[in-house]
Amino acid sequence: MSLLAMSSAEPSLWSPEWLPRLPQRLVEMLLRNCHAPDWLVSLAGYAVAAGTVVAVFLSAFALLSLIERKTLARIQNRLGPNRAGWFGILQPVADGIKMLTKEDIVPAKAEWFLHLMAPILIVVPSMLALGVIPYGREWVPVSLDLGLLFFFAVGTLTEVAVFMAGWASGSKFPMLGAMRAISQMVSYELPLILSALGVIMVTGSLSLPDIVNKQGDFHLGFIPAWNVFTPWGLTATLIFFIASIAEANRCPFDLPEGESEIVAGHMTEYSGFKYALFFMGEYLGLFAISGLFITLFLGGWQAPLPGLTIVPSWLWFFAKLAVVIFTHLWIRGTFPRVRMDQLMRFAWLCLIPMALLTIPAAGIWVFTGGGLKGWLIIMPLLLVPWLILTTVFNRRLASQTRNYTFADS
Amino acid sequence: MILPLLILSPLILLAALGAVWNARPVHAALMLALALALTAGLYLCIGADFIGLVQFMVYVGAVAVLIVFSLLITRPGDEAEELARRPGSLVTGLACVLPVAAVLMYAVSHTTDLPYGTAASPPLPLQKLGESLFTDYAPAVLAVGVLLTAVMVGAALFARDPDKKPTTPPES
Amino acid sequence: MTPLALLLTVSSLLFVCGLLAVLTRRNAILVLVGIELMLNAANINFIAFWRYGPADPDMTGPMFVLFSIAIAAAEAAVGLAIVLLNFRHTRSTDLNRLNSLHG
Numbered sequence A: 001m002s003l004l005a006m007s008s009a010e011p012s013l014w015s016p017e018w019l020p021r022l023p024q025r026l027v028e029m030l031l032r033n034c035h036a037p038d039w040l041v042s043l044a045g046y047a048v049a050a051g052t053v054v055a056v057f058l059s060a061f062a063l064l065s066l067i068e069r070k071t072l073a074r075i076q077n078r079l080g081p082n083r084a085g086w087f088g089i090l091q092p093v094a095d096g097i098k099m100l101t102k103e104d105i106v107p108a109k110a111e112w113f114l115h116l117m118a119p120i121l122i123v124v125p126s127m128l129a130l131g132v133i134p135y136g137r138e139w140v141p142v143s144l145d146l147g148l149l150f151f152f153a154v155g156t157l158t159e160v161a162v163f164m165a166g167w168a169s170g171s172k173f174p175m176l177g178a179m180r181a182i183s184q185m186v187s188y189e190l191p192l193i194l195s196a197l198g199v200i201m202v203t204g205s206l207s208l209p210d211i212v213n214k215q216g217d218f219h220l221g222f223i224p225a226w227n228v229f230t231p232w233g234l235t236a237t238l239i240f241f242i243a244s245i246a247e248a249n250r251c252p253f254d255l256p257e258g259e260s261e262i263v264a265g266h267m268t269e270y271s272g273f274k275y276a277l278f279f280m281g282e283y284l285g286l287f288a289i290s291g292l293f294i295t296l297f298l299g300g301w302q303a304p305l306p307g308l309t310i311v312p313s314w315l316w317f318f319a320k321l322a323v324v325i326f327t328h329l330w331i332r333g334t335f336p337r338v339r340m341d342q343l344m345r346f347a348w349l350c351l352i353p354m355a356l357l358t359i360p361a362a363g364i365w366v367f368t369g370g371g372l373k374g375w376l377i378i379m380p381l382l383l384v385p386w387l388i389l390t391t392v393f394n395r396r397l398a399s400q401t402r403n404y405t406f407a408d409s
Numbered sequence B: 001m002i003l004p005l006l007i008l009s010p011l012i013l014l015a016a017l018g019a020v021w022n023a024r025p026v027h028a029a030l031m032l033a034l035a036l037a038l039t040a041g042l043y044l045c046i047g048a049d050f051i052g053l054v055q056f057m058v059y060v061g062a063v064a065v066l067i068v069f070s071l072l073i074t075r076p077g078d079e080a081e082e083l084a085r086r087p088g089s090l091v092t093g094l095a096c097v098l099p100v101a102a103v104l105m106y107a108v109s110h111t112t113d114l115p116y117g118t119a120a121s122p123p124l125p126l127q128k129l130g131e132s133l134f135t136d137y138a139p140a141v142l143a144v145g146v147l148l149t150a151v152m153v154g155a156a157l158f159a160r161d162p163d164k165k166p167t168t169p170p171e172s
Numbered sequence C: 001m002t003p004l005a006l007l008l009t010v011s012s013l014l015f016v017c018g019l020l021a022v023l024t025r026r027n028a029i030l031v032l033v034g035i036e037l038m039l040n041a042a043n044i045n046f047i048a049f050w051r052y053g054p055a056d057p058d059m060t061g062p063m064f065v066l067f068s069i070a071i072a073a074a075e076a077a078v079g080l081a082i083v084l085l086n087f088r089h090t091r092s093t094d095l096n097r098l099n100s101l102h103g
Helices: A016-033 A038-075 A091-101 A112-130 A147-168 A172-203 A208-213 A231-247 A273-297 A306-310 A313-334 A340-368 A371-392 B003-021 B025-046 B049-074 B078-083 B087-109 B126-135 B138-159 C003-024 C028-052 C060-090
Strands: none
Touching (some): A038 A313, A091 A273, A147 A172, A147 A208, A147 A273, A231 A313, B025 B049, B025 C003, B087 C003, B126 C060, B138 C060, C003 C028
């Protein structure tokens, strides 16, 4: 997408499809009328695009913090915050005021510089990652040829930041939380990246807009060509989704911040605005990885039926994002936390072999040309190892009887 | 085009010096992570985008994390490093290192005598890289794959506690 | 100063820093830090010559760097595994205490 090209063949600036680009185009038009130099126009365009993304996702973060509490509450048969306004809609405002006015306590044994840098370094990768996701038809904040690799590269910065948060706090709970967090994030990074490899192979490009554009067809007139509707894509979708829950440290993989065990893990010694930054970094990371999930597997901003393309593409993206985030919340409210060794076992012995199998499956899919023949050939290749992994290998675990000792015996 | 390089180069050297000199091991490891990240930035400025992002992902995201994680496990005390600040070891180290530095600087000062062709045009062409990786360099890729598998198996084998007998987990 | 000369100077000094770390540090893990710095210096050298040196349509420089990064990661993993194994045995990462083959 060229920020400076405003061809006359484009539809009107005010049509709903191009609404996300409106602020950027307005600023550029304004500056060009003031005869600003070209570099200033493009810089201002980039700044406004970044500002739009940040503004949208920060307000989404505020909204999500409320929606999560209400959803979890309803799942748990209670009401959730409803005091701070009509249905609690002002709760994020109240939370924000509370976080900003709390005293910022830094423990005496903490390294103050690393303690300060850690929350910043947790927010920065999430914001960088939000910049490469295509939100609408030809609307990417930054269109990189290596968009997917950039996303994963900045994701690994989060691990270093979590370590810094845990170690610089100088106390035991954060250290424990940081160790758990690093081992969990490193373990689940592999299934995440390996399951994305099938998509890269089939698309032939690392550029996220290309990946979405390739999912634009409709088979048989009404089935969209999204990657989730292919056998290797379905497996990769499930693996990526589970790995993204683990990467975002959400329940059932929230051992690093297990509230009932290690207080708040690596965030224990943080208060006030720094805690708000951690919170924000976690939710922005969730948005980023869900956005990537939608881009890779659910067709990005593509509409699900041919007739529905009148709805603007960015609306489809945010609708899918809402569904994916709701699924995250639903899973959080439904599943208990997994244990550390169960977590590791699951990642290394189940997810990684399955993710590795999606790669030849994707190759065979392209080789056989897709369609029903592809499904019939690839399904055994994926189902049989999965059945072996989950039943045969787990029989050893499942057959142990539990010995219950009761207090009165 | 040399301005980003002029800014990044002293920063990389300062971070590397921090990694070498800092008495506290975790600080040294984090300075290493910083040096590696700045090197990745250097690659991005030069135009080797793919290499820069791979450097960031592998070195900063994996190697540096490995190093800090093992420092977390072994918890070296600072006093061990303070003792190592004895002048004796420093003088010996510098005595070994300065001749190497002198030879390298001499070689660098004569590099501009090389006959130049037309330099490569950035950015690194990704398609071509992938194609040549799996056609010309396919044996090397396979060898690296075998190496990495061996490393993974070996490291997992090392990590087992030899005193504990292999047990099944307590309950599933 | 040409960009090539600048990058080669940086890589030489980085190599020297890594060498100093390997020679003077007592903690085994910090010696590995020095080794990583040396490998990085060599990588910078390759990329500098790819960009500012004679034309090379085969992209030998970046290719070598890719493999070098992979092998450096593998070697760091194995090195740290050895250090941790030794730590389990002697409860110390001090290299001066690694002076006997028989535990």
